[in-house]
Amino acid sequence: SRETVVVDSEVDVIKKLCATIEDIADKSIKDHGKFRVGLSGGSLVGFLSKGLPNIKTDWSKWILAFCDERVVPFGDQDSTYGVYAAALCENGPLKKEQFIVIDPSLDVGSAAKDYASKLGDVFPSASLPQFDALLLGMGPDGHTCSLFPDHPGLQVTDKWVAPIENSPKPPPNRVTLTFPVINNARYCIFALTGQGKAEMVKRILKNEENLPAGMVLPREGKVLWILDKPAASLL
């Protein structure tokens, strides 16, 4: 099922996003003792860096993986893990050991295989990883994770993690969760702000065009789009 919530501003998007995460984390920890969440990069990093430290949760039960990650050294400004670690570990509530990270020293294909096996350790008995929540953004072209329009990565169904070597959004080399994993999540949450996303939001949520972000429809789970007024202005 898909739900859309429109709030006034970015501050409200952050509040709604973090309140929703707090609630899902609480339910997940009560249900199976862990909260297994996938993080995206882009503007979501800023939203979570600002909002997460305020939530009430048992941080020790969190396991954080990445919906997609750039295959660059962790110290590189393009490393999504690197930015989250600086924001949430150095003097924040999380420890680096709680993050499931790629091995950036590998080539992209090997990094994808390596990451899939690390996910296997997090979801030991599963035939398919089932994240409690995947936190997503959407690019102005309708991409999400590192799954881009008209890109072969969209069709991958025999892998949990796909290598992307020609990402239209720099840097070019990334690994990304694939749709079998994405649509096996209990919750997928998009957080979008700004007029720059309005056209694509309309094409996906109103016109139902088949773009990557619109293909996020968890089989048994829920997808929630949290938009500020500018991003929702064409709905």
Ligand SMILES: O=C(O)[C@H](O)[C@@H](O)[C@H](O)[C@H](O)COP(=O)(O)O
């Ligand atoms: O690593 C990445 O680049 C992100 O995972 C990417 O998928 C992001 O979510 C979208 O590009 C939206 O980015 P913005 O929110 O910054 O527009």
